[in-house]
Amino acid sequence: MIKGGNVGLAALSEDTGSVILSLNWSSATGDGDADVSVLLLNGDGKVRGDTDFYFYNNPAAADGSVQLLGKTPTAEGNEDRISLDLTAAPADVERIVVAASRYGGARFGDLGDLRVTLVDRAGETLLGFSIEDADVESAFIFGELYRRGEEWKFRAVGQGYESGLAGLATDFGIDIDDDAADEETVDEKTADTVTADEVADAAPEPVEQAPAPGVDGTPGSPARTARPPAPMEGEESAPAPARRPRTAKKKVTLPKVAKTSLAENESWRTARLFPVSSLRYDREREMRATSVLLSVMTQVPEFGRRLTAAFGAPAGRMETFTEVSLPHGGNAPKRPDGVIRVERAGKLWTALVETKTNGNPLKSEQVQDYMDIAARRGYEAVITLSNDVALEGSPLVDVKVDRRRKHKVALWHLSWAEVAHHAQMLIRHEGVGNTAHAWLLQELLQYLQHENSGCHGFQNMGPAWVPVRNGIDNETLCQGDQRAMDVVESWDRLIRQVCLRLGGELGQKVLPVQRARRGTDQSSRRAAMADRLCEEGRLYAELRIEGTSGILAIVADLRTGKLRTAIEIAAPDQGYPLTWAKRLVRQLAGAPADLHVETLVEGQGGGPRGTLERLRPEPGDMLPKGGARITGFRLSLFKGMGSARGNAESGFIRSVDDAVDRFHSGVVAHLGSRPAHRP
CATH class of the missing domain: 2.60.60.30 (sav2460 like domains)
Structure with missing residues (x-):
C-alpha cells in the first residue's frame, strides 16, 4: 500500500x-x-x-x-x-x-x-x-x-x-499523569515452595519508590507512596483522584513469600498440586504434562489468553480436553494429545495439540495427520509443543498444505521454555488476577522445573556436536559441511532459550541481536555463521537486555574450550579519564576479581588491560599512554566450556547458562541502567 x-x-x-x-x-x-x-x-x-x-x-x-x-x-x-x-x-x-x-x-x-x-x-x-x-x-x-x-x-x-x-x-483525548509510576513491590525473600495460604496471606505494603522515568525516558525525581492525612473532625474526606494513564513504564511485582517451615527436618517435602516423582516413561510424561498445562490455561485466564492470543485465538470462554479420539478417513482414529476450544459470540475456535517431552522430536507424519483432520473438520490451528525452540525460516516439521482447500489451518510451535517464561513473567513481574492464580502458576513452574517432568526446554546440541568439535580440533572441518550448519542452528536455539530464561528472571525484554546485511534471510545468515565456525572454530551471539548500558556478547571458542562473556560500555561525554576509571572500579566493587577490564582507544581498538583484582588499587593503570582518546571499556569473564552435547553438569548447554548468569549478576547488574541520550 x-x-x-x-x-x-x-x-x-x-x-x-x-x-x-x-x-x-x-x-x-x-x-x-x-x-x-x-x-x-x-x-x-x-x-x-x-x-x-x-x-x-x-x-x-x-x-x-x-x-x-x-x-x-x-x-x-x-x-x-x-x-x-x-x-x-x-x-x-x-x-x-x-x-x-x-x-x-x-x-x-x-x-x-x-x-x-x-x-x-x-x-x-x-x-x-x-x-x-x-x-x-x-x-x-x-x-x-x-x-x-x-x-x-x-x-x-x-x-x-x-x-x-x-x-x-x-x-486523542487521553488525560496523562506524568508523575512517577506506581510500583507495587514486597519483601524480596525467596521461597522454594509457595502454598496457597502463603500467597493468600501476602499483601503488598506501601513502599518507597525508586526514581521513575519521565515521559521521554529521562530520570525523574524520587517519589514516595504515602497515605493521605486523615481528615480533621468535622471535615469531609476528599474523593480519591481518578487514576490516569502513565506513559512512564511501570513494573508490578508479586510477592515472593518465605515462611518458616513446620517440617521436623529437611527430608519432609511439601505436597505438590502436580506430583512428578512417579513419572518414568515418555508417554506418561507427555500425557501428564499436556493435562497439567491445559488445565492451568483454563483456570488462569491471563495465562491461557497469553499463550493462545499469539496463535490467533479470540478472547472468550476456554475449555481444554486431552486424549480426544477423532476419525481419520478410512484409517484408524487419531488421538491428539490435547484440544483447545475458545467460544466467542457463538463461534468456536479450535486447535489440536501435539506434545513431546524429554527431548523427543516431533514426527512429520503425525503432525500432517492432525493438519488434515483440522482442515476437514474446520478447525483453525494445530499447535506443536516440545523441548525444541523454533527458528525463523527453519520449521521443525515439514507438512504439505492442500491449497485447493478453502479452509486454512495454521501450524504453530510452542516450546516448554516459552511456557515457563510466560508463567514466570506473570507471577513475578506483571501480575495476575488473584492469589489462587498466582499459586497455580507457581505450582506449574515447580512441575516444569522438576527433573522428572521432561519439560526442560532445549537440552541437546544434536548428533553433529561431537564430530564438529573433533573436526575443529584436527582441522578437518571444511566450509559447506552440513554438520556445521546443524550446530549453528542448535546454537541459535540455545541463545533464544537463554533469552527466554533470563528475561523471565529479570522481568525485562531480552532479545538476540542478529547482525546481518539488510535483505539477508535467516538461512543465509546461518550459512555465513557456519562458514565462520569452520574457519575460526568459534560461535558468536549477542543479547540485548532492556535497560542495560550495552550489548552482552557471548563467544564459544571450540578450539580452546573457553566461553567468553563480555560487554562494552561507552566512555562518558564529560569529565576526566582518571575519574572515569575510578568510577568504573567503584561500580564494580562487587564484581568477580578475575574480571578482565580492557580500555578501548580511538584508532587503536584495545588499549591497557588487566584483571579487576590488579586494577582496583591503581585505577590509573587503565589509562593509555600519550593521552590517546578513550572511547570506552570492555569487560570480560572467561569460563571453561562443557564438552558434552547435553545439559548435564559437564554439558555445553549448562556451561553457557552458568556463564551468562554469572556475568549478568556479577558484572552487568552493577553497571546500572542505560544512561539517557544527550541532545
Whole structure:
C-alpha cells in the first residue's frame, strides 16, 4: 500500500474477524527499538475513556478486542505484534489507531525498514505498508482500522509526533499523569515452595519508590507512596483522584513469600498440586504434562489468553480436553494429545495439540495427520509443543498444505521454555488476577522445573556436536559441511532459550541481536555463521537486555574450550579519564576479581588491560599512554566450556547458562541502567 491508501479487509480474505498487525523496524547499530500502542476512538475521533489506550502499562482489553503480544527478533531488528479481535470491538468504536513510540530522545528517523503488515486468523499475509519519510518524530501512527457500515477497512497513515507517546495520547483525548509510576513491590525473600495460604496471606505494603522515568525516558525525581492525612473532625474526606494513564513504564511485582517451615527436618517435602516423582516413561510424561498445562490455561485466564492470543485465538470462554479420539478417513482414529476450544459470540475456535517431552522430536507424519483432520473438520490451528525452540525460516516439521482447500489451518510451535517464561513473567513481574492464580502458576513452574517432568526446554546440541568439535580440533572441518550448519542452528536455539530464561528472571525484554546485511534471510545468515565456525572454530551471539548500558556478547571458542562473556560500555561525554576509571572500579566493587577490564582507544581498538583484582588499587593503570582518546571499556569473564552435547553438569548447554548468569549478576547488574541520550 501507499501512504493515504485504504482497502476493505473483506476483499482480501474471508477470515478477518481476528487479525494480527505486525510492526517492524531495524537499526544500523542493532539496538534501536520502539513500543507499540493502540487507541480505540469513537465517531468524534476521541477515546471513550482512558482505558481505551493500550500500551506497555495496559497491554490487553478485558473483552479481548486488543492484546499486545510483545516483541520477537528478526534478522535486521524487531517485530512487535498486536492481536485485534474485530468481532469483539464495541459498537461505538469507529476507529482503531495503531502507533509506536520511542523514548530517551530517540527518533524514528534513526530506524530503518519501518513497516506494518496485517495477517488474518490463519496467518495469511493480507497487506503491507512501508514508511520511508520518518525523521524527528518520537511517536508514529502506522495505520488505522475503521468501520464503513458493517465492513472494516485499513488506512495506511504514516504520520508522526515530535512530542512522543504523551503527545499522541493527549491529542486523542487521553488525560496523562506524568508523575512517577506506581510500583507495587514486597519483601524480596525467596521461597522454594509457595502454598496457597502463603500467597493468600501476602499483601503488598506501601513502599518507597525508586526514581521513575519521565515521559521521554529521562530520570525523574524520587517519589514516595504515602497515605493521605486523615481528615480533621468535622471535615469531609476528599474523593480519591481518578487514576490516569502513565506513559512512564511501570513494573508490578508479586510477592515472593518465605515462611518458616513446620517440617521436623529437611527430608519432609511439601505436597505438590502436580506430583512428578512417579513419572518414568515418555508417554506418561507427555500425557501428564499436556493435562497439567491445559488445565492451568483454563483456570488462569491471563495465562491461557497469553499463550493462545499469539496463535490467533479470540478472547472468550476456554475449555481444554486431552486424549480426544477423532476419525481419520478410512484409517484408524487419531488421538491428539490435547484440544483447545475458545467460544466467542457463538463461534468456536479450535486447535489440536501435539506434545513431546524429554527431548523427543516431533514426527512429520503425525503432525500432517492432525493438519488434515483440522482442515476437514474446520478447525483453525494445530499447535506443536516440545523441548525444541523454533527458528525463523527453519520449521521443525515439514507438512504439505492442500491449497485447493478453502479452509486454512495454521501450524504453530510452542516450546516448554516459552511456557515457563510466560508463567514466570506473570507471577513475578506483571501480575495476575488473584492469589489462587498466582499459586497455580507457581505450582506449574515447580512441575516444569522438576527433573522428572521432561519439560526442560532445549537440552541437546544434536548428533553433529561431537564430530564438529573433533573436526575443529584436527582441522578437518571444511566450509559447506552440513554438520556445521546443524550446530549453528542448535546454537541459535540455545541463545533464544537463554533469552527466554533470563528475561523471565529479570522481568525485562531480552532479545538476540542478529547482525546481518539488510535483505539477508535467516538461512543465509546461518550459512555465513557456519562458514565462520569452520574457519575460526568459534560461535558468536549477542543479547540485548532492556535497560542495560550495552550489548552482552557471548563467544564459544571450540578450539580452546573457553566461553567468553563480555560487554562494552561507552566512555562518558564529560569529565576526566582518571575519574572515569575510578568510577568504573567503584561500580564494580562487587564484581568477580578475575574480571578482565580492557580500555578501548580511538584508532587503536584495545588499549591497557588487566584483571579487576590488579586494577582496583591503581585505577590509573587503565589509562593509555600519550593521552590517546578513550572511547570506552570492555569487560570480560572467561569460563571453561562443557564438552558434552547435553545439559548435564559437564554439558555445553549448562556451561553457557552458568556463564551468562554469572556475568549478568556479577558484572552487568552493577553497571546500572542505560544512561539517557544527550541532545
